[in-house]
Amino acid sequence: MLFNSYEFIFLYLPVTFAIYFLLNRFRLTKASIGWLAVASLFFYSWWNIANLPLMLGSIVFNYTIGTLLAKGTLARSLGNKPVLVFGIAVNLAFLGYYKYADFMITNVNALFGTELGLLHLVLPLGISFFTFTQIAYLVDTYRGESKEYNFINYILFVTFFPHLIAGPILHHKEMMPQFDSVRAKLINWRNIAHGLLLFAIGLFKKVIIADTFAMWANPGFKATYLTLTEAWATALSYTFQLYFDFSGYTDMALGIALLFNIKLPQNFDSPYKATSIIDFWRRWHMTLSRFLRDYLYIALGGNRKGKVRRYLNLMITMVLGGLWHGAAWTFVFWGFLHGAGLMVNHFWRSLGLRMHWLLGRIVTFLFVVVAWVFFRAESFGQALVVLKGMVNWQHTGLLTAGITPALPQGRIELFYLAVTYLFVNVWKNSLEWDKSFKPSLKWALVASLFIVAGIFGLNRVSEFLYFQF
Numbered sequence: 041m042l043f044n045s046y047e048f049i050f051l052y053l054p055v056t057f058a059i060y061f062l063l064n065r066f067r068l069t070k071a072s073i074g075w076l077a078v079a080s081l082f083f084y085s086w087w088n089i090a091n092l093p094l095m096l097g098s099i100v101f102n103y104t105i106g107t108l109l110a111k112g113t114l115a116r117s118l119g120n121k122p123v124l125v126f127g128i129a130v131n132l133a134f135l136g137y138y139k140y141a142d143f144m145i146t147n148v149n150a151l152f153g154t155e156l157g158l159l160h161l162v163l164p165l166g167i168s169f170f171t172f173t174q175i176a177y178l179v180d181t182y183r184g185e186s187k188e189y190n191f192i193n194y195i196l197f198v199t200f201f202p203h204l205i206a207g208p209i210l211h212h213k214e215m216m217p218q219f220d221s222v223r224a225k226l227i228n229w230r231n232i233a234h235g236l237l238l239f240a241i242g243l244f245k246k247v248i249i250a251d252t253f254a255m256w257a258n259p260g261f262k263a264t265y266l267t268l269t270e271a272w273a274t275a276l277s278y279t280f281q282l283y284f285d286f287s288g289y290t291d292m293a294l295g296i297a298l299l300f301n302i303k304l305p306q307n308f309d310s311p312y313k314a315t316s317i318i319d320f321w322r323r324w325h326m327t328l329s330r331f332l333r334d335y336l337y338i339a340l341g342g343n344r345k346g347k348v349r350r351y352l353n354l355m356i357t358m359v360l361g362g363l364w365h366g367a368a369w370t371f372v373f374w375g376f377l378h379g380a381g382l383m384v385n386h387f388w389r390s391l392g393l394r395m396h397w398l399l400g401r402i403v404t405f406l407f408v409v410v411a412w413v414f415f416r417a418e419s420f421g422q423a424l425v426v427l428k429g430m431v432n433w434q435h436t437g438l439l440t441a442g443i444t445p446a447l448p449q450g451r452i453e454l455f456y457l458a459v460t461y462l463f464v465n466v467w468k469n470s471l472e473w474d475k476s477f478k479p480s481l482k483w484a485l486v487a488s489l490f491i492v493a494g495i496f497g498l499n500r501v502s503e504f505l506y507f508q509f
Contacts, residue, residue: 041086043239043292044246044498052083056201057299064225073219074192076300080199084165091164095199098134102127102174103194109178110187124182128175135171138163143367166205168364168509170198172331177212179335186212193219200302202293206286206506208307208327218302228301233479235298240487242291243494245284251502253281261416263425268436271429278416279409282505283312286325289504305330312408315400317381318389320408332361347390354386355379365415365509370423374415381407 041048056079063072085092105127109120142158149156177197180186188194197215198204260266260274290307297304307326314320321329337357343350355376362375388395395403410427417423477483 041083042503043289043296044243044494044502046498049495052079053296053299060300061225061227069225070192072225073196077192077196077199080196080201080204083201084199084204087165088162094138094164094167095170098131098170098174099195099198101130102178102198103188103191106178106181106186106188106194109181110189120182124178127178131171131175131178135167137161138167140363140367165507169207169209170204172209172328172364173198176209176331176335180212186216188212188216200297202296202302203304206289206293206504206509207325208290208293208305209331210305210327214305215302221301226301230477230479231298231301233483234477235295236491237477237483237487238291238295238298240295240490240494242288242293242295244490245288245291246504247494247497247500250281250285250288250505251497251500253277253284254502257281257416260426261418261422266425266429266432268429268432271426271432274426275409275413275430279312279412282412282416283308285505289506312405313401314404314408315395315397316404317378317385317407320404321378321382328361328364332357336360351383351386354382358382368418370414370417370420373420374411377407377411377414381411 041052043049056076059075059079060072063069063075081092081095084095105123108123109127112120138161141161145156145158148154177186177188181188188197193216196219197210197212200210200215203210254277257274257277260270260277263270263274266274287308294304294306305327309323309326311320311324314323337353340353340356341349342353356379358379359372359375362371362373362378365371365374410430413426414420414423417426
């Protein structure tokens with residue numbers, strides 16, 4: 041079930057909301073938590089009910105390991121660290137089997153000339169996100185920062201439907217106190233107004249902006265030759281498609297959660313305004329950046345073992361972050377590029393050098409655009425077609441053959457570009473709204489316009505890009 045679908049907007053969400061607060065109205069708080077957990081499992085099963093046993097198996101396993109860690113049940117015989125390592129290893133094996141088995145088989149066949157058959161496994165939806173969420177829970181429990189003895193609460197923590205498919209990646213310690221709060225049980229009209237506005241903005245971002253840019257980006261990445269204009273239109277279109285698609289999902293997730301008085305962590309902070317690669321990763325997919333920093337980079341030693349080790353840890357972290365996004369060498373290379381960018385950025389700063397903010401923003405944006413080409417391309421050959429076109433000074437116009445027929449040539453396209461500029465450079469982000477938002481007729485009109493525009497665009501329903509990762 042997609043957030044940008046009629047069944048979700050007009051049936052699932054209203055019914056889930058109404059029953060949750062009705063149960064709380066009659067002080068059936070445990071039942072309301074159970075209802076949200078059941079509704080979230082139903083939401084996940086809507087895609088493919090065959091994935092539900094995998095999800096439940098993962099939940100039962102991690103809840104059991106987390107309980108052992110919290111109670112120290114095996115501490116006297118094994119110690120908690122082996123239990124933690126075992127739990128993480130099983131999670132990574134689970135993720136690796138479904139996400140990377142065919143990738144590994146393909147590479148083994150290429151290296152050794154073997155003819156091992158591919159498994160052709162269907163990737164369970166959201167597996168990368170709910171696996172990382174539970175790994176973070178195990179580590180936090182091992183550190184004594186979290187514990188959970190209520191199985192239903194744990195199910196809700198993992199499956200809470202706004203974040204389930206594409207994040208944000210949650211921490212147990214920041215979510216469960218909210219679910220247990222008395223305030224979460226009462227209807228809060230300010231949160232409802234704020235949540236509906238965020239949902240409307242996210243819907244508009246996805247349906248009107250991102251899906252329009254997709255019509256320009258997709259033909260370009262299928263082309264065998266691109267002119268300068270076509271290549272830059274292709275690369276920039278995907279750059280904005282990805283941002284508005286993923287940030288649109290995040291806004292919708294944050295908005296839906298607010299309807300239930302739950303604040304999910306922010307995942308974007310105007311990343312294309314970044315003045316350096318370091319700054320970019322503080323603004324882009326912030327919960328993934330937090331996870332990679334806290335549970336991988338620091339675990340590798342961070343910056344505690346000298347400069348050389350620090351740069352190596354940065355590279356390992358980003359390469360593995362690239363691989364997390366998908367089982368392809370193009371994702372690995374995208375991670376390598378960002379690892380190299382972070383290394384150069386840190387080295388530059390260690391010399392005491394600074395760059396003017398405007399020049400820094402331009403250089404950072406161009407670097408990100410080029411790196412996104414590898415992120416989007418299905419092969420290095422496809423990426424090279426776009427990159428060669430981006431420096432194709434011999435042919436700068438549009439080809440009459442119309443390889444990219446949907447390039448911005450009319451007033452409607454210019455309107456989308458203007459709206460894009462508004463969102464990227466002017467519009468407030470949710471971080472600012474959390475503190476300053478006040479319900480008003482102005483915001484009601486804005487939300488109404490975005491909702492209406494989004495609903496009229498549902499005739500071209502498409503999945504969110506990060507569902508693939």
